[in-house]
Amino acid sequence: MKEKEIWKKLLSSNRINDIKKKKESSEQFQMDIRNPFERDADRIIYSYPFRRLQDKTQVIPLPIIDFVHTRLTHTLEVATVGRSLGKIVEEFLLQKGHIEESQLNHIPTIIYSACLAHDIGNPPFGHSGEDSISDYFIANKGKNYIDDYFNSELKLAKTKDLQNYEGNALGFHLLNNYEEIGLNLTCATLATFTKYPRISYIDGDSQTNKSERWNNDKISQKKYGFFIHDLETFKLVAGETGMIPLKDGISWCRHPLSFLLEAADDICYRIIDLEDGFRVGKIPFIECEEILKKIAVNDHNWKENKYNTVINTDKRKFSYLRSLVINSLINEVIEVFKNNYDEILSGNFDKELLKMVDNNIIIDAINNIKDLVKKYVYKSADVLTLEATGYEVLGGLISEFIEASNNHDSNGLNLSKKHSKYFDLLPNEYKSSDKDYYIRYLKICNYVAGMSDSYALNLYQKLKGIKI
Template sequence: MNIRLETEKIEGNILSKYATLSKNSKGRLIEEQKCSIRTDFQRDRDRIIHSKAFRRLKHKTQVFIAPGGDHYRTRLTHTLEVAQISRTIARALRLNEDLTEAIALGHDLGHTPFGHTGENVLDEIHQDGFKHNEQSLRVVDLLESSEERKGLNLTFEVRDGILNHTGATMPVTLEGQIIRFADRIAYINHDIDDSLRANIISESMIPRDCIRVLGLKHRERINTMIRDIIENSYDKNRISMSEEIKFYTDKLRDFMFQNVYLNKKAKSEEEKAKRIIKLLYKFYMENFSELPKAHKEFYKDVNFSKEDIICDYIAGMTDRYVINLYRQIFIPKSWNK
């Protein structure tokens, strides 16, 4: 009995003509024997969920560095919200939920400690620059290793969706295109929620026309945006928003940049975070031998520069790990006779 073949048959019967069928995947970088239970996209989703990089997301900043409350989003909860939104859209459009979920769960695996602050610092100091979407692909292609192989050896469609979830290039699948919208829907709305909780903004500050069109409450805005995407994308070969909803979504994003993402109060710890990452990068450039032995040995069969190896090490750290490492290296310890 082959459950995978039955699932693939079901996909062919019920999914849209624009859906990406798992049996039609362009395949993996290294050919593997197929699973008798799971489709290729289901296997990719499972590999991502069980990866160390995925687990580390729970201790990586979304917007607020070192928040005191328990209810602020982390990079992991952001990822889960993107997965939920994207699956809702994919199901309504009869697209491949498994592919959409796999891309959503893997899209931010390459994010740095301290969120976009960390990304911007590495982009500034690393010789080849740094983009978290490119690093996410590097994570699944190389850095997540096992005894059997380097990398998770994911399918072309999942890798394409991860790489192109942001930037100028569109994913080749509609499932990948969904993530670009779901990512923005998630972060705009949950960042508003967190900013209200942190008293960075108040409801009275949110543009009145955005509230009128999109809704005042968190759930109302998300519902409006999701419904609009479904209505404008149903039975079509591209994912899109209506001009009206896109305009007010973008206006809400601009509001967040002006009042939160660039807000001095919200970013009060940002300069410290920048300094920590810069100092660690400089330290390891000057003391390469101090990198963990296991990390250096990982690269013995691949040709990467010292800068790349250090950048991978720092980018993979959680907020608390990088802070503890900074203390260990730069803060004097008490003398015990």
């Protein structure tokens, strides 16, 4: 059957470094009861970039209250939802005869692993951090340096990598280059991880700055998923898993499981951003309750009497509603996936599953949640203040380290004692006298973007003499 062969490639357990060496993956530990994708999950969890997520912003920057979400707690919740979606889809495919029983538990574990990694490249202070890095190369000295130092080969793509700096691309870079050899994950996990399988610049793109998305009706092409530096690695991933090319060698259709990763993320961040807003006292419970109940009542576990009599505090009510809402949205997303399965497999479907739910009440409720969080949380003075702080911190660090790199020639000499100290502060793996200034700058951006919120803030304050 054609579909079986397609899924055999989509679920490839071959590891990326083995593909690079042109050899079949052979798992070393014959006594290991884990499947290859479970090993992927463990490799991600034990990595340093994953650990740093515990001190990276979800919605409340640098929280002083310990029950709000960080990127780490958000990631763990997304992974559990992704795994649930995977279990249901796997049963669906098994019943259709599109996968073998020997492949059982592969799909949920692939999605679980990819979900664990999905935010691993997020810079400190969230999207504010991305914007700060991008803006340095759009309007500040960085733009002049690009004009002066970037050679003509792939100049547009290299420029867009920096002027539209993207956490998703850093995530792919870390997974494949961290400590030089990366985590050596399976191609199925890497393909599922890559929600935006394209480079940053394709001839005909209409995007002119970071605040605009590409004018493209395909959700998978709205951002980019890997730097031009990592294009050859992604080509190997795409080839191994049979991803369908859109533009030869620079963009592809999504891996089918990537839609489920995206849905898990969408479900979780909508609900938990609302919950954090409620828990820190920014959003009145009555407004949360009104919206969440519209979704929760669709779940078969909803019990009106229990909700009104037994569950007697606002916090407990929110927890109960959250559980039913997530379960209800999982089931709705699964129906969308099933109804569009043939198009998804053929590469003709390219939309967000959650937005395609065939229930206007639920869609309206999801949109109302978005509006509520934006009104009370995203636009609140303390959140905006801390985001502005993050913008200054990352921009300041990038500026100083770029200056240090520019002043440092291939003989190790430096034109400025100040920047000599900055250069010495860079870890060895991020120091570069490469003649390709794109590589120099990308390493520095990746160093700063890989920091945790607190580390970036403390380093900036020390370098500026604000704190000793």
